[in-house]
Amino acid sequence: MELAQYFPVWDQLTPEQQKTLSGAASRQSVKKGTILHNGGADCTGLLLVRSGQLRAYILSEEGREITLYRLFEMDICLFSASCMMHSIQFDITIEAERDTDFWLIPTDVYKQMMTTSAPLANYTNEIMASRFSEVMWLMEQIMWKSFDQRLAAFLLEEAGLEGSNQLKMTHEIIGNHLGSAREVVTRMLRYFQNEGMVKLSRGTVEILNPEKLSHLAQI
Secondary structure, eight states, rough: OGGGGOTTTTGGOOHHHHHHHHHHHHEEEOOTEEEEEEEETOOOOOOEEEOEEEEEEEEEETSOEEEEEEEEETTTGGGGGGOTTOOSSSSOOOESSEEEEEEEEOOOHHHHHHHHHHHHHHHHHHHHHHHHHHHHHHHHHHHHHHHHHHHHHHHHHHHHHHHSSOOOOOOOHHHHHOOOOOHHHHHHHHHHHTTSSEEEEEEEEEOOOHHHHHHHHTT
């Protein structure tokens, strides 16, 4: 069963528990830009990514976004079932950044499984701890790194994900990832261009000098 690949503790589940999880999981697909989960009032269920790419972000009262983390093939999205974790006090939105194929396990089924399987509950806590570590890392970046460093690091990360130094992203989208206004992004990118690190064109940022960007980002 493909589902077993997502859970290292699969063999520690009883045959009945394995059957319950397998029977509850439904395979679904969404197009790029689809919102899969929208805040704490939404309890989508556990998402197991088969292919594609998801983005988890929070939205300020002023409508400004900031990316918390991304999810790729074989990742498990736990915050989409945040209603089963009463300690979660902030709203997270999950969006498909690419066409995405995934398994969906209903929240009530997974929550019940956690009460009957200590190994599954422990593994779920490990996933939660890992996600919070990513969020804490992000907070450290925001608090202690300047915006030019964060922008340089983001451009390099995107180039790695896309396998290309030519990034088809608007300044507004970049700002959404970094929690910054479009105007701030534009000013900094123009500075990068003047320094020979990037080349700007409509809807595109081309990295010309990744070494200089890496030095700026202190990677």
